[in-house]
Amino acid sequence: MQISSRFTIAIHVLTAIDVFKDEYKTTSDLLASSVHTNPVVIRRIIQQLKAADLIDVIRGSGGASLKKEPSQITLLEIYRAVDCVESGDLFHFHEDPNTQCPVGRNIHAVLDNKLIKMQEAFENEMKKTTLSDILEETKQLIKEEQN
Amino acid sequence: MQISSRFTIAIHVLTAIDVFKDEYKTTSDLLASSVHTNPVVIRRIIQQLKAADLIDVIRGSGGASLKKEPSQITLLEIYRAVDCVESGDLFHFHEDPNTQCPVGRNIHAVLDNKLIKMQEAFENEMKKTTLSDILEETKQLIKEEQN
DNA sequence: TTTCGTTGTAATGTCAATGGTTACATCTAT
DNA sequence: ATAGATGTAACCATTGACATTACAACGAAA
Numbered sequence: 459m460q461i462s463s464r465f466t467i468a469i470h471v472l473t474a475i476d477v478f479k480d481e482y483k484t485t486s487d488l489l490a491s492s493v494h495t496n497p498v499v500i501r502r503i504i505q506q507l508k509a510a511d512l513i514d515v516i517r518g519s520g521g522a523s524l525k526k527e528p529s530q531i532t533l534l535e536i537y538r539a540v541d542c543v544e545s546g547d548l549f550h551f552h553e554d555p556n557t558q559c560p561v562g563r564n565i566h567a568v569l570d571n572k573l574i575k576m577q578e579a580f581e582n583e584m585k586k587t588t589l590s591d592i593l594e595e596t597k598q599l600i601k602e603e604q605n
Numbered sequence: 606m607q608i609s610s611r612f613t614i615a616i617h618v619l620t621a622i623d624v625f626k627d628e629y630k631t632t633s634d635l636l637a638s639s640v641h642t643n644p645v646v647i648r649r650i651i652q653q654l655k656a657a658d659l660i661d662v663i664r665g666s667g668g669a670s671l672k673k674e675p676s677q678i679t680l681l682e683i684y685r686a687v688d689c690v691e692s693g694d695l696f697h698f699h700e701d702p703n704t705q706c707p708v709g710r711n712i713h714a715v716l717d718n719k720l721i722k723m724q725e726a727f728e729n730e731m732k733k734t735t736l737s738d739i740l741e742e743t744k745q746l747i748k749e750e751q752n
Numbered sequence: 753t754t755t756c757g758t759t760g761t762a763a764t765g766t767c768a769a770t771g772g773t774t775a776c777a778t779c780t781a782t
Numbered sequence: 783a784t785a786g787a788t789g790t791a792a793c794c795a796t797t798g799a800c801a802t803t804a805c806a807a808c809g810a811a812a
Binding site for chain 2: 459460461462463465466467469470473474477478491492493494495533542543547548549550551552553554555556559560561562564565567568569572573575576578579580582583584587591592595596599600603
Binding site for chain 4: 606630632633634644645648649651652662663664665666667668697
């Protein structure tokens with residue numbers, strides 16, 4: 459299984475919101491066209507980003523804008539916002555191993571620590587990159603295109 | 606989405622194979638009972654572990670055994686063996702962003718490096734734990750139960 | 753105050769993966 | 783031969799992802 463594309467779409471959307479902020483009204487239609495998907499898919503994701511307090515969305519007249527400094531938005535926050543992993547647990551532990559069995563009744567205790575560590579390593583790496591890193595590089599590439 | 610329980614089941618199975626090696630013939634029935642699932646589910650997983658050269662499975666008379674030293678089997682190898690993530694990519698990138706859009710045509714290049722790093726952080730952490738770590742701790746817990 | 757463009761959200765559909773189950777051919781040791 | 787295994791195909795139910803249609807609610811501007 460892979461981590462849902464909601465995550466990369468959310469990053470794309472936040473990037474586009476910032477890059478286009480002075481040029482266009484960043485509606486779900488515009489964003490959907492950039493991502494190349496359906497506007498409703500975008501609206502669902504911007505609702506999640508709004509619930510996580512990362513953006514404002516203007517009902518009625520339309521458009522979205524960042525609510526925090528890009529340097530204060532880590533990829534981990536975005537990942538958590540779009541809820542790619544149920545209950546926050548990256549690993550799916552098989553339910554109720556046999557407690558009659560010495561291995562069955564102890565494996566959970568042994569594995570839990572390790573699984574948590576792996577998940578933390580992953581999430582810590584996500585903390586290291588912020589939206590402003592993405593924005594800088596993206597804007598740079600766009601600038602280079604113009605030569 | 607969560608990483609398939611095949612992963613934790615595989616660890617459980619390998620642990621049980623070693624713990625019970627002198628006591629029982631570790632058939633798919635026995636292992637299924639320890640994991641508390643269907644024997645066919647176990648057989649599918651032991652086939653994957655066999656294909657990855659981690660175990661031998663004896664056709665006919667039955668039973669499985671480790672093919673490598675537990676200290677030489679990392680959780681990463683087990684994870685790869687059971688193929689929880691298609692094509693090895695942990696993240697699902699939304700296909701074909703709009704190339705008419707400056708963000709759409711550049712976001713992939715910007716994100717790819719970051720995603721790879723996050724995946725590597727995760728996989729490196731998996732390399733740090735071996736089956737022998739799991740075995741030691743499990744055997745210790747079993748021993749403690751007997752007091 | 754009506755109209756228009758937009759958001760918010762429910763309902764529905766398709767697809768793929770997971771995990772469970774039955775069934776059975778095949779193998780091997782006794 | 784037979785008994786106990788494995789290897790594997792077939793099928794099913796459930797779930798989540800993503801796409802899509804439809805429409806109510808909203809807000810600004812004509």
